Amino acid sequence: MTTAPPAGPGGVVKTSRGPDLPPPARRSAARARRGLLRALPVSPAVVLLALFMAGPIGYCAYIAFTDLQLTGQAESSFIGFDNFREAFGDERFLNAVWLTLVFTVLSSLIGQNTLGLALASLMWRASKPVRTVTGAVVITAWVLPEVVAGFLLYAFFRREGTLNAVLDFLHLPSQNWMFTLPILAVSFANVWRGTAFSMLVYSAALNEIPKEITEAAEVDGAGGWRRMWHITLPMIRRSIGTNLMLNTLQTLSVFGLIWVMTRGGPGNRSQTLPLFMYEQAFQKSMIGYGTAVALLLLVVGSLFSLVYMRLLRTEV
Numbered sequence: 001m002t003t004a005p006p007a008g009p010g011g012v013v014k015t016s017r018g019p020d021l022p023p024p025a026r027r028s029a030a031r032a033r034r035g036l037l038r039a040l041p042v043s044p045a046v047v048l049l050a051l052f053m054a055g056p057i058g059y060c061a062y063i064a065f066t067d068l069q070l071t072g073q074a075e076s077s078f079i080g081f082d083n084f085r086e087a088f089g090d091e092r093f094l095n096a097v098w099l100t101l102v103f104t105v106l107s108s109l110i111g112q113n114t115l116g117l118a119l120a121s122l123m124w125r126a127s128k129p130v131r132t133v134t135g136a137v138v139i140t141a142w143v144l145p146e147v148v149a150g151f152l153l154y155a156f157f158r159r160e161g162t163l164n165a166v167l168d169f170l171h172l173p174s175q176n177w178m179f180t181l182p183i184l185a186v187s188f189a190n191v192w193r194g195t196a197f198s199m200l201v202y203s204a205a206l207n208e209i210p211k212e213i214t215e216a217a218e219v220d221g222a223g224g225w226r227r228m229w230h231i232t233l234p235m236i237r238r239s240i241g242t243n244l245m246l247n248t249l250q251t252l253s254v255f256g257l258i259w260v261m262t263r264g265g266p267g268n269r270s271q272t273l274p275l276f277m278y279e280q281a282f283q284k285s286m287i288g289y290g291t292a293v294a295l296l297l298l299v300v301g302s303l304f305s306l307v308y309m310r311l312l313r314t315e316v
Helices: 024-063 082-088 091-125 128-143 146-157 162-169 182-207 211-219 224-235 237-252 256-261 273-283 287-314
Strands: none
Touching: 024 287, 082 091, 082 287, 091 128, 091 182, 091 237, 091 273, 091 287, 128 182, 146 162, 146 182, 146 256, 182 237, 182 256, 211 224, 224 237, 237 287, 256 273, 273 287
């Protein structure tokens, strides 16, 4: 037989309840305090970024709307969007945009990413001596200064270079690679120089995969390609997204390698946006126009970053 809850004064029945919840305003203030405490350790870095990045970017954004020049008139005047209209009406600028996309896709999204994953997978299953030698050889190209790497690849691809010497020895047709296929030559050079970063990223990701999972899949009869497609790649997808983002941003800003090898030629057939920007700003003295091109390149890099960050957040 159950008993009713005791009645209080006036015959009102008392019921038990949990502790009173704080009002929404108090909870919001508590969350704000916790967020502030978490932000304090990174505040010095934020201040430095604001001083050394946001400040110059803001000044460049202002210069892009002026007709500032290295020579001629001493003062600049505000011209609005004229520099941007001139860029989108310039066939050489549109050609530089196209070559930048080709260079980025060939050397970063396909070349460095695929070759880095292949090398990391081979080293994952190789013996320690093989891993040591392979890693040393690949990383050597990465630690070389960009100008030195450019001279080495120029000596490899030039008309009297190493590649044509090997082809002549094998009685195969040779050609002037720097003239016939300049964008492919500089793309190969960027792959050769930057693959080590992708290899290191993927090596670290592969080492985090539990061996029990791959061994169980192997016992169940899954072949190498099946394990790679259904187990390895899904488990390292976040590393793939991070590597693609960093490689893309680095490739968009490559200047010294292409400048040493081809200087954007012949006939502007390897002139990417960084080289076009340099030509307009410092060779033709049009600082305002060159800065507008640099700002457009920054926008392109930001769009790539937003896409990759969205993919990483949704883990697609």
